[in-house]
Amino acid sequence: MPQPPVPESTQAPPVPRPRVLIIGGGFAGLNAARGLAHLPVDVTLIDRSNHHTFQPLLYQVALAVLSPADIAQPIRTILRDQPNTAVLMDEVIAIGIIARSVTCASGATLAYDYLILATGATHSYFGRDDWEPLAPGLKTIEDATEIRRRVLLAFELAERQMVEQGTHPPLNFVVIGGGPTGVELAGAIADITRLYMHRDFRHIDPTKSRIFLLEGSPRVLAAYPEDLSAKAEASLTHLGVEVHTATQVTSLGPGWVEATHGGSTTRIEAVVTLWAAGVQASPLGKLLASALNTVQLDKRGAVFVDDYLNPPGLPNVFITGDLAHFEQDGHQVPGVAQPAMQMGTHAARIIAADLKGKPRPKFRYFDKGDMATIGRMSAVAKVEWPFKAHLGGFPAWITWITVHIFFLIGFRNRLAVLASWVWTYFMFSRGARLITGDQHLPGWPEKSRPSSPPPS
Amino acid sequence: MPQPPVPESTQAPPVPRPRVLIIGGGFAGLNAARGLAHLPVDVTLIDRSNHHTFQPLLYQVALAVLSPADIAQPIRTILRDQPNTAVLMDEVIAIGIIARSVTCASGATLAYDYLILATGATHSYFGRDDWEPLAPGLKTIEDATEIRRRVLLAFELAERQMVEQGTHPPLNFVVIGGGPTGVELAGAIADITRLYMHRDFRHIDPTKSRIFLLEGSPRVLAAYPEDLSAKAEASLTHLGVEVHTATQVTSLGPGWVEATHGGSTTRIEAVVTLWAAGVQASPLGKLLASALNTVQLDKRGAVFVDDYLNPPGLPNVFITGDLAHFEQDGHQVPGVAQPAMQMGTHAARIIAADLKGKPRPKFRYFDKGDMATIGRMSAVAKVEWPFKAHLGGFPAWITWITVHIFFLIGFRNRLAVLASWVWTYFMFSRGARLITGDQHLPGWPEKSRPSSPPPS
Numbered sequence: 001m002p003q004p005p006v007p008e009s010t011q012a013p014p015v016p017r018p019r020v021l022i023i024g025g026g027f028a029g030l031n032a033a034r035g036l037a038h039l040p041v042d043v044t045l046i047d048r049s050n051h052h053t054f055q056p057l058l059y060q061v062a063l064a065v066l067s068p069a070d071i072a073q074p075i076r077t078i079l080r081d082q083p084n085t086a087v088l089m090d091e092v093i094a095i096g097i098i099a100r101s102v103t104c105a106s107g108a109t110l111a112y113d114y115l116i117l118a119t120g121a122t123h124s125y126f127g128r129d130d131w132e133p134l135a136p137g138l139k140t141i142e143d144a145t146e147i148r149r150r151v152l153l154a155f156e157l158a159e160r161q162m163v164e165q166g167t168h169p170p171l172n173f174v175v176i177g178g179g180p181t182g183v184e185l186a187g188a189i190a191d192i193t194r195l196y197m198h199r200d201f202r203h204i205d206p207t208k209s210r211i212f213l214l215e216g217s218p219r220v221l222a223a224y225p226e227d228l229s230a231k232a233e234a235s236l237t238h239l240g241v242e243v244h245t246a247t248q249v250t251s252l253g254p255g256w257v258e259a260t261h262g263g264s265t266t267r268i269e270a271v272v273t274l275w276a277a278g279v280q281a282s283p284l285g286k287l288l289a290s291a292l293n294t295v296q297l298d299k300r301g302a303v304f305v306d307d308y309l310n311p312p313g314l315p316n317v318f319i320t321g322d323l324a325h326f327e328q329d330g331h332q333v334p335g336v337a338q339p340a341m342q343m344g345t346h347a348a349r350i351i352a353a354d355l356k357g358k359p360r361p362k363f364r365y366f367d368k369g370d371m372a373t374i375g376r377m378s379a380v381a382k383v384e385w386p387f388k389a390h391l392g393g394f395p396a397w398i399t400w401i402t403v404h405i406f407f408l409i410g411f412r413n414r415l416a417v418l419a420s421w422v423w424t425y426f427m428f429s430r431g432a433r434l435i436t437g438d439q440h441l442p443g444w445p446e447k448s449r450p451s452s453p454p455p456s
Numbered sequence: 457m458p459q460p461p462v463p464e465s466t467q468a469p470p471v472p473r474p475r476v477l478i479i480g481g482g483f484a485g486l487n488a489a490r491g492l493a494h495l496p497v498d499v500t501l502i503d504r505s506n507h508h509t510f511q512p513l514l515y516q517v518a519l520a521v522l523s524p525a526d527i528a529q530p531i532r533t534i535l536r537d538q539p540n541t542a543v544l545m546d547e548v549i550a551i552g553i554i555a556r557s558v559t560c561a562s563g564a565t566l567a568y569d570y571l572i573l574a575t576g577a578t579h580s581y582f583g584r585d586d587w588e589p590l591a592p593g594l595k596t597i598e599d600a601t602e603i604r605r606r607v608l609l610a611f612e613l614a615e616r617q618m619v620e621q622g623t624h625p626p627l628n629f630v631v632i633g634g635g636p637t638g639v640e641l642a643g644a645i646a647d648i649t650r651l652y653m654h655r656d657f658r659h660i661d662p663t664k665s666r667i668f669l670l671e672g673s674p675r676v677l678a679a680y681p682e683d684l685s686a687k688a689e690a691s692l693t694h695l696g697v698e699v700h701t702a703t704q705v706t707s708l709g710p711g712w713v714e715a716t717h718g719g720s721t722t723r724i725e726a727v728v729t730l731w732a733a734g735v736q737a738s739p740l741g742k743l744l745a746s747a748l749n750t751v752q753l754d755k756r757g758a759v760f761v762d763d764y765l766n767p768p769g770l771p772n773v774f775i776t777g778d779l780a781h782f783e784q785d786g787h788q789v790p791g792v793a794q795p796a797m798q799m800g801t802h803a804a805r806i807i808a809a810d811l812k813g814k815p816r817p818k819f820r821y822f823d824k825g826d827m828a829t830i831g832r833m834s835a836v837a838k839v840e841w842p843f844k845a846h847l848g849g850f851p852a853w854i855t856w857i858t859v860h861i862f863f864l865i866g867f868r869n870r871l872a873v874l875a876s877w878v879w880t881y882f883m884f885s886r887g888a889r890l891i892t893g894d895q896h897l898p899g900w901p902e903k904s905r906p907s908s909p910p911p912s
Contacts, residue, residue, distance in 0.1 A: 049891070074656070074890075080655045104616075142892055159545070160545060164564035199537075434506070
């Protein structure tokens with residue numbers, strides 16, 4: 001018997017699902033997306049790059065311990081098992097607050113019901129953007145391979161020049177900025193010159209390299225407790241890094257850095273100069289502020305947000321990660337991975353509360369601590385949870401390695417990174433010592449020889 | 457009691473050790489250096505790049521299975537335990553046959569007693585060098601990451617354009633040349649589109665990609681026996697590759713390739729075009745021929761050598777690897793890894809014989825066979841040793857994987873590569889899917905939209 005047709009009225013009309021737009025695939029954006037996985041929303045995550053980068057290990061790519069793919073994964077692969085989430089490689093160039101849409105560089109316009117901004121921070125050269133090609137910073141995979149290229153190339157050019165002229169410029173490496181990135185870079189350069197390179201060269205002595213760490217404030221790791229700053233400085237000095245605190249860089253050029261300390265100015269020859277001195281929030285903060293004058297920015301361009309991660313008057317716009325200026329107990333929450341992850345997750349939690357018609361939960365940063373490595377087997381760690389402690393040296397390093405392996409995204413990468421570390425630390429051999437790209441260093445003395453003789 | 461001073465005459469005067477100069481750190485150069493490790497000679501190996509590249513696996517870097525560092529190692533690290541060997545990153549621009557010296561781009565001039573040329577081969581565009589940016593070839597790590605960038609970017613741009621315009625150009629990938637490299641590239645692209653990408657995109661269907669393999673001669677793998685060519689073509693077709701033999705490329709441009717088959721011309725839209733059609737020997741052959749008119753080159757620019765790997769009249773100059781044209785039993789020895797390794801080792805053996813005043817041994821290529829993979833779990837292998845066989849499909853693939861793991865340089869790399877393969881083959885996930893560099897593809901339709909609206 002033929003079935004009677006189902007009357008149309010019994011079929012529920014399709015309910016429009018709220019559209020959530022996440023801009024940025026860093027720790028904040030990725031955690032927001034994951035928090036939304038099982039909600040009845042349509043999520044689109046937009047990032048300029050196709051991959052999420054595990055930034056805390058970026059310095060190990062820059063110093064040839066790890067490969068780029070060890071710490072970076074395609075965002076769409078990370079999120080591929082979330083059917084409600086699409087990923088788009090594009091760049092947001094305009095935000096329409098009233099139209100509730102964003103416009104991308106490609107021309108695409110995407111409408112949203114909720115907007116989560118998570119575009120992070122980038123280097124700041126304090127208005128001297130012309131310094132960037134001379135002293136690259138470390139934020140992206142491309143930055144890391146560029147730093148790797150420069151550091152490794154310096155030794156090759158020195159060896160080459162020894163063969164040609166019997167002399168070479170001093171192998172001075174200058175790291176500007178004594179925060180966690182600067183400390184980690186300086187320690188890793190000391191390692192590579194002292195422990196990994198010395199057996200490989202016949203004409204130069206890589207252990208004679210000098211590493212300078214220049215910090216404007218009176219101590220390195222200024223955001224850490226004073227005892228840990230002291231431990232860090234001692235560890236760095238032990239590795240051979242020349243730490244200069246209360247030292248301001250006044251000028252730099254190809255092959256040199258000029259800095260003042262207590263009124264006297266010194267010029268340091270530098271084959272490689274690296275920048276770890278300042279960060280500024282992504283320009284999307286400015287874009288938002290120019291669209292709505294109730295949005296306020298701090299001096300780094302980060303957006304002031306309330307307890308719900310909203311700028312004033314914009315309850316459907318969340319600012320997360322390094323782009324957010326969030327104050328807790330009178331202090332700004334720092335621009336590191338943990339608060340970013342927690343903010344991303346919290347934005348998703350607020351959207352979930354909205355969907356259930358429940359009151360929105362307030363954000364509160366739960367600080368488990370912070371840490372930085374100093375070379376091969378040393379670190380400093382301010383542990384806040386599950387117990388409180390200040391650790392230095394090897395115990396801090398073991399803590400660091402455990403936490404970082406645990407938080408690395410993707411099982412394969414964890415194994416690959418662990419294997420690389422074991423190999424690096426026990427065999428004194430760095431696996432990723434590749435120079436790719438061109439073979440020039442800013443300021444390296446170019447040969448002033450007559451052109452080569454014709455073939456005889 | 458004070459010891460009497462040793463009379464000077466009892467100290468042997470320093471014997472000048474023969475200087476051996478090796479140009480090129482590929483399979484031939486590296487094996488030559490290793491063969492000289494325990495001889496009383498001073499060896500200098502010069503290469504433009506700081507790393508040795510394991511070329512047979514380069515296509516796996518291009519298709520995001522392996523990381524560059526998995527198949528490349530610093531030459532100086534490989535040779536660091538040979539005290540008689542120095543490595544120099546430089547480029548030879550002139551050879552002085554009479555002066556017995558070479559001149560480098562840096563200006564350095566190095567004298568030699570023995571010269572081993574091992575600079576290999578590069579792509580040939582048959583006089584159409586303007587095609588190179590449109591259709592990159594695969595010889596270096598940089599080439600591989602550029603191909604990876606283009607292939608991965610094509611999918612991202614298509615997804616982006618689907619969101620923006622609801623349509624995208626057909627995802628056609630064209631591989632020009634059906635030799636081992638072309639076959640491996642085409643198979644690997646088929647894999648990535650069919651097996652690895654389809655779960656990651658929401659708006660496009662990567663499995664709808666078309667892969668074209670264009671080969672001018674009547675069959676793919678023309679250097680292999682006919683039954684293996686047929687097996688390879690069947691495997692490729694099974695993977696979804698559209699194989700066009702007896703098809704000559706007549707022209708190509710940004711986004712398209714034009715080819716003729718039996719007199720009729722077809723134009724194929726192509727988001728990515730890859731070049732695997734021709735190789736030519738390194739320009740050092742030409743440099744040598746212009747220095748000495750008894751040196752003869754074949755049509756690819758390789759140097760004709762005698763049974764001792766010398767060009768006529770130059771017993772202290774050895775030509776090895778792809779730069780050498782060596783005939784055995786009426787056939788030219790092919791330009792692949794095995795003969796290159798054997799030639800490098802043999803050059804060192806001849807120098808050893810000279811040092812002992814023994815007669816020079818003749819070179820004879822010992823052919824163990826040849827093989828090429830076709831996608832995920834298939835290959836063709838012509839085995840010559842330890843038994844003779846023609847293998848196809850899975851057995852050939854198992855043979856391939858065993859041999860390649862065995863020959864990979866460096867214990868760490870072998871482990872890393874094995875881990876990546878296991879992960880890739882069993883988890884259907886590619887670890888190294890990074891897009892780095894810019895985000896343009898030649899010929900991709902640029903947006904013709906009005907500029908974006910100002911922020912509202």
